[in-house]
Amino acid sequence: MALRYTKDHEWVRLEGDTATVGISHYAQEQLGDVVYVELPEIGKTVAKGDEAAVVESVKAASEVYAPVSGEVTAINDALEAAPGAVNEEPTGGGWFLKLKVSDPSELDGLMDEAAYKTYLAEIS
Amino acid sequence: MTMNRQGRQTTPGEGAETVWETFTGNRGLLIEEALSFEYGRLDRTGVDLDEPEDVAPRLGGLQRTSQPNLPGLTEPEAMRHYMRLSQKNYAIDSGVYPLGSCTMKHNPRLNETIARLPGFGDIHPLQPVSTVQGALELIEMCAEWLKVVTGMPAIAMSPKAGAHGELCGMMAIKAALEARGDARSKVIVPDSAHGTNPATAALLGYKVVAVASRDDGTVDPAAVRDKLDEQVAGIMLTNPNTCGLFEPDVIAIAEAVHEAGGYFYCDGANLNAILGRVRPGDLGVDAMHINLHKTFSTPHGGGGPGAGPVVLSEALAPFAPLPWVVSDKDGLGLVEYDGEAGDAQPFGRMTAFHGQMGMFVRAMTWMLSHGSDGMRQAAEDAVLAANYVRACLSDLMSLPFSSRPSMHEVLFDDSFLKGTGVSTLDFAKAMIDEGYHPMTVYFPLVVHGAMLIEPTESESKASLDLFIATLRDLAMAAKRGETGRFEGAPYHAPRRRLDETRAARQPVLRWTPPEATEPEPRAQAAG
Numbered sequence: 311m312a313l314r315y316t317k318d319h320e321w322v323r324l325e326g327d328t329a330t331v332g333i334s335h336y337a338q339e340q341l342g343d344v345v346y347v348e349l350p351e352i353g354k355t356v357a358k359g360d361e362a363a364v365v366e367s368v369k370a371a372s373e374v375y376a377p378v379s380g381e382v383t384a385i386n387d388a389l390e391a392a393p394g395a396v397n398e399e400p401t402g403g404g405w406f407l408k409l410k411v412s413d414p415s416e417l418d419g420l421m422d423e424a425a426y427k428t429y430l431a432e433i434s
Numbered sequence: 435m436t437m438n439r440q441g442r443q444t445t446p447g448e449g450a451e452t453v454w455e456t457f458t459g460n461r462g463l464l465i466e467e468a469l470s471f472e473y474g475r476l477d478r479t480g481v482d483l484d485e486p487e488d489v490a491p492r493l494g495g496l497q498r499t500s501q502p503n504l505p506g507l508t509e510p511e512a513m514r515h516y517m518r519l520s521q522k523n524y525a526i527d528s529g530v531y532p533l534g535s536c537t538m539k540h541n542p543r544l545n546e547t548i549a550r551l552p553g554f555g556d557i558h559p560l561q562p563v564s565t566v567q568g569a570l571e572l573i574e575m576c577a578e579w580l581k582v583v584t585g586m587p588a589i590a591m592s593p594k595a596g597a598h599g600e601l602c603g604m605m606a607i608k609a610a611l612e613a614r615g616d617a618r619s620k621v622i623v624p625d626s627a628h629g630t631n632p633a634t635a636a637l638l639g640y641k642v643v644a645v646a647s648r649d650d651g652t653v654d655p656a657a658v659r660d661k662l663d664e665q666v667a668g669i670m671l672t673n674p675n676t677c678g679l680f681e682p683d684v685i686a687i688a689e690a691v692h693e694a695g696g697y698f699y700c701d702g703a704n705l706n707a708i709l710g711r712v713r714p715g716d717l718g719v720d721a722m723h724i725n726l727h728k729t730f731s732t733p734h735g736g737g738g739p740g741a742g743p744v745v746l747s748e749a750l751a752p753f754a755p756l757p758w759v760v761s762d763k764d765g766l767g768l769v770e771y772d773g774e775a776g777d778a779q780p781f782g783r784m785t786a787f788h789g790q791m792g793m794f795v796r797a798m799t800w801m802l803s804h805g806s807d808g809m810r811q812a813a814e815d816a817v818l819a820a821n822y823v824r825a826c827l828s829d830l831m832s833l834p835f836s837s838r839p840s841m842h843e844v845l846f847d848d849s850f851l852k853g854t855g856v857s858t859l860d861f862a863k864a865m866i867d868e869g870y871h872p873m874t875v876y877f878p879l880v881v882h883g884a885m886l887i888e889p890t891e892s893e894s895k896a897s898l899d900l901f902i903a904t905l906r907d908l909a910m911a912a913k914r915g916e917t918g919r920f921e922g923a924p925y926h927a928p929r930r931r932l933d934e935t936r937a938a939r940q941p942v943l944r945w946t947p948p949e950a951t952e953p954e955p956r957a958q959a960a961g
Contacts, residue, residue: 345938368934369876393939 313401314377314420317429321401322377324417329378332405333365333396336430341367344396349385349407356380356409358416363406365396378416380409464928467518469945474505480512503947522928524871525737530893530901534843534874534886535628535676537706537728538735539816544803545731545796554795559787563767570766573788574759576798580724580743583801583809584705585715588751590744591758592789596703597630599723599742600670602755602784604634606721606746607668607697609753609781616695618667624653626677626878628701631670640667647880651677651835651845655686662694672701673717674708674841676878677834678820678886688718697721697750705729706890707817707842710810720747726790730797741793756783815891816842819898823889826902830909834881842890848883856912858883860920863931867924868904 313321319337323330338344348364356362356376363374385407389395396404411417421429459466491497507515525531531538549555553568563570577589590606593599604621611618621635624645632642643661648654658669669691673681681687688698700714700722706729714722726741727734734740746754757770768788769775804812817840824833824844832850848858862872862885874886889898911919924930 343935343938345935368938370879394935 312423314417314422315426315429316375316377316420318375320374320377322417322420324411324414327411327414328383329380329409329411329417330405331362331374331377331407331409333374333400334426335400338397338400338404341365341372342369343367344393347386347389347393347396347406349387349389350382352382352385354382356382365406374406376409377420378409378411379413380411382407383410384408463521465518465521466928467515467522470505470507470512470515471503471945471947472505473511474507476501476503476506478506478508480507480509526734526892529869529871530889530897531871532873532887532889532901533871534678534845534888535703535877536734536874537703537725537842537888537890538871539706539728539731539890540892541731541733541737541796542800542803545799548799549792549795554791557791559791564765567765569791570759570768572798573791573794574761574766576794576801577743577759579798579801581745583709583713583806584702584722584724584745585713586719586722586745587715587748588746588754590746590754590784591794592755592783592785592787593723593742593744594785594790595727595740596628596701596723596725596742597634598740598784599725599744600630600634600699600701601637602742602744603699603721603723603746603750604638604640604668604670605755605781606744606750606753607699608638609779610697610750611667613753613779618696619665620663621667622658622661622669622691624671624675626651626653626675626880627670627672628676628703631672631701635670647675647677650837651675651679651880652681652838653683653687655683655690658687659690662690662696664695666691666694666696668697668699668720670699670701672704673714674704676704676886677845677880678840678843678888679835679838680708680841682838684717692718697747702745703728704842707813709813710806711813714745715747719745720750721745726793726797731800732793732796739790739793741790741797743789752778753781754778756780757788812891813842816889819889819891819893820844820887822895822898823887823902826899827905827909830906830913831885843886843888845878845881846885846887847881848885850909851883851912854912854915855917856920858885860923861885861908861912863923864908864920865904867926868908870901870904 313323315321315334319334321332321334344365344367346366350356350362356379358376358379360376361373362376365372365374386405389404389406398404526538526540554572557566557569573591577591581587581589590602593602619641620643621640622643622645623632623635624647626647635642643666645653645657645661652675653671669687671681671684671687673684675681691698697720698718700717700719702714702722702724705724709729721744723742723744724730726732726743727738732738732741756775757768760767760769772780801809820840820842821844824840827846828836830850831846834845834847851857851861858875862875865872874884876884877886878884889901893901922931
């Protein structure tokens with residue numbers, strides 16, 4: 311499935327009932343070089359909009375919010391040693407976590423690629 | 435007329451434009467300085483010590499058996515080392531230091547003279563109180579004056595810095611809530627807050643609830659009311675806020691928080707903008723720290739320890755931490771223990787002793803030497819200076835919040851650099867080449883590419899004019915497309931652009947000798 315975006319610049323990709331979550335290309339560009347990522351524990355349950363992770367760049371520390379509700383089933387441990395992956399491939403190897411989604415309909419309210427592009431044009 | 439041609443040549447000869455690499459790596463008076471470990475030698479010392487006599491070690495076999503690897507320097511070497519390091523330091527005593535939100539103002543030399551009087555400088559906190567009556571009187575006097583200028587009934591003098599003061603104030607709020615059997619779980623913090631505000635709330639176990647600023651950069655009481663419920667312990671609000679704006683609805687916000695049973699913590703870091711003009715006690719504040727190292731001219735940053743006394747409302751006064759000064763038939767004394775506190779319910783203590791005595795002396799000196807009219811003028815001049823900078827730069831640089839006047843600091847964003855290829859960071863680095871410490875950058879986070887300038891009341895108009903002219907020159911150079919001036923900046927600093935990313939990702943936290951066993955380490959320039 312294609313990526314869906316939140317207004318807070320997280321992306322989510324749903325495969326079956328597993329949602330992979332990361333931050334958008336725009337977000338990493340705004341943050342600058344990412345130097346640290348704090349990930350949740352596997353098994354933690356998060357509601358849509360809850361703080362799921364923290365990303366720290368040379369400029370600032372920012373919360374990453376859960377785009378959908380669910381239970382954390384995997385985290386991208388590789389970011390601990392190589393947080394630069396968030397800058398290099400934000401929607402690929404720079405993913406943050408995977409959630410077992412409790413309500414897939416929550417994705418309906420999120421933006422697709424085109425809508426997100428329009429949104430970015432509005433805010434910048 | 436005959437001309438004397440024997441004298442010394444005073445103009446540069448041919449080739450003067452070429453920049454030659456020097457043999458030493460030094461650049462004129464900019465001396466490269468190695469670590470003391472790199473040019474010290476174990477067998478050298480600036481002090482002659484007697485050989486230790488044979489003593490039976492009483493460390494249970496834990497005593498060291500090898501040399502501790504300390505650098506051995508002669509006295510002149512040690513002097514030069516620290517002198518050279520100090521010359522690399524940019525301080526308020528060397529130039530304009532426009533860090534917004536940090537208030538780097540002049541530290542009057544009178545403060546230093548008074549702080550060194552033996553009765554203040556040569557005493558110890560464990561001395562019998564009968565021998566330090568003057569020092570206790572000064573603490574009490576400083577406490578009284580701070581209460582008067584803030585319009586608050588009580589004060590805790592001991593906190594040692596701004597964030598420590600925040601912790602003290604929030605602990606008093608927590609203690610007051612718990613004393614009425616109403617422990618709460620949340621604290622409201624606007625998105626423009628100093629980072630220490632949410633950190634303080636989190637440290638005490640509160641969940642931080644953020645409130646977004648309005649388009650004009652201030653906090654909307656309606657947005658605060660939306661977040662209020664019976665779980666909100668209070669709000670932490672900075673006034674003037676970090677955008678350099680006075681919160682016009684601060685009283686409405688305080689009333690709303692009080693109606694919901696919460697308390698109003700005011701971050702008093704920016705008191706220097708309103709001192710003598712506004713009393714926080716009149717705004718409904720329950721607790722506020724005062725940065726003596728900002729508003730009251732005591733040294734800041736690397737120059738000295740902070741000091742963050744906290745003024746408290748009637749509601750919070752009973753929970754103020756130990757110790758405090760009292761007057762009895764024998765003169766002045768200290769309440770040091772719960773049992774001596776009478777009806778008060780101190781939540782504990784923040785420090786081992788009484789607070790930053792040396793800073794109390796300096797702050798009191800500043801207050802006495804300025805008087806009430808002088809303190810008010812300091813605040814007014816600080817605001818005037820910030821608005822002068824704003825007025826002189828607003829045609830070239832971009833103001834995110836132009837509808838309200840600035841207080842003691844002026845906030846620009848990076849929209850004036852849009853399309854130039856120059857970032858806020860590049861702009862700041864180019865200021866270093868011009869001999870200025872950059873302003874605060876990328877804070878507050880509510881605007882893009884923030885540049886927060888606080889000129890303070892210390893600068894003369896001539897000094898501000900040169901600073902403004904420099905920023906205008908840089909802004910115009912960026913707009914003309916002279917990106918080379920920025921992308922490699924700083925060009926003239928002792929070090930070029932540092933790799934902040936690598937420093938954060940792969941920090942080198944410990945120096946290790948290149949060859950630890952080498953008998954005579956060679957002098958080596960730091961690379």
